[in-house]
Amino acid sequence: MSASIIDGKQIASEIKDEIRDDVARLRARGIVPKLVAVLVGENPASQVYVRNKGIACRDVGMDHETINLPSETTQGALLSLIEKLNVDQSTSGILVQLPLPKHINENSIIHAINPAKDVDCFHPSNVGRISTGDPLFLPCTPAGCQELLLRSGNDPAGKHVVIVGRSNIVGKPLANMLIQKTNGANATVTICHTGTRDVAFFTKQADIVVAAAGKAEVITGDMLKSGCAVIDVGINRLKDESKKSGYRLVGDVHFESAKDVAGAITPVPGGVGPMTIVMLLKNTMKAAQI
């Protein structure tokens, strides 16, 4: 058996088309969604992420602005900027690119963002609202995973979903989303982590496996149930002398062995990655209407 590929690039492009139409409709009503990204320091990966978010905004007709601050920016100065953006009428969504320099307490910054502009959905108020089934926003990567499942015909309803990883960014919020008694969720969810004695015991029972361990290729084909759907959130660099860059990207799933067992699987790259930015655009559009 060879799994069908869940094409994140294609699905993300379809959703972008939908968002582009929605933005045009909003603009016609005088509402202009605008994402403001704040980048502190010169982390090259963060610079790429922020640049790509700006490109995506332009692509769907949204306004965007990147505020670059030097790495020595104080926590107080960053908090003052957030206070300004919180009340700025033209700013729909605020995104503070993480990680921040070590001298800045990330939680203080996240807590300072107006929850109605928290398009990353990291503010505790927004995280809590996911748990209680009354979300304002959905966090971008988990929302991307859910959307990939739905649009590829793998509705989680009634299924056993095993999530490998319990981070605040992926594993925990996704679990909270998928246990809700709502459309697109209503799953039985198990979360595995490094304290789980036998991860394969659980993944072998799963109708859907979501790998978010941050460890290259730890989920192998022999850990899966035949025909299951696999969402690979992981992005890991493996040394590869045959590549010009000297590395290749792999997921947390060993794709070659998994594709022979699974019924459907996301590739890396081209799976969850493109969905994350699209979900950020969706949140910004929503924020513009609050």
Ligand SMILES: NC(=O)c1ccc[n+]([C@@H]2O[C@H](COP(=O)([O-])OP(=O)(O)OC[C@H]3O[C@@H](n4cnc5c(N)ncnc54)[C@H](OP(=O)(O)O)[C@@H]3O)[C@@H](O)[C@H]2O)c1
């Ligand atoms: N595609 C995207 O847009 C996107 C977005 C975000 C993240 N990612 C990628 O997704 C991956 C996960 O990100 P993250 O931020 O959630 O990572 P993280 O904060 O490092 O969390 C990893 C989680 O996996 C668990 N874990 C690690 N090794 C494990 C193993 N061998 N078996 C079972 N559980 C294990 C850890 O358990 P403990 O809690 O016990 O330590 C932890 O809960 C990374 O590769 C990251 O680059 C991709």
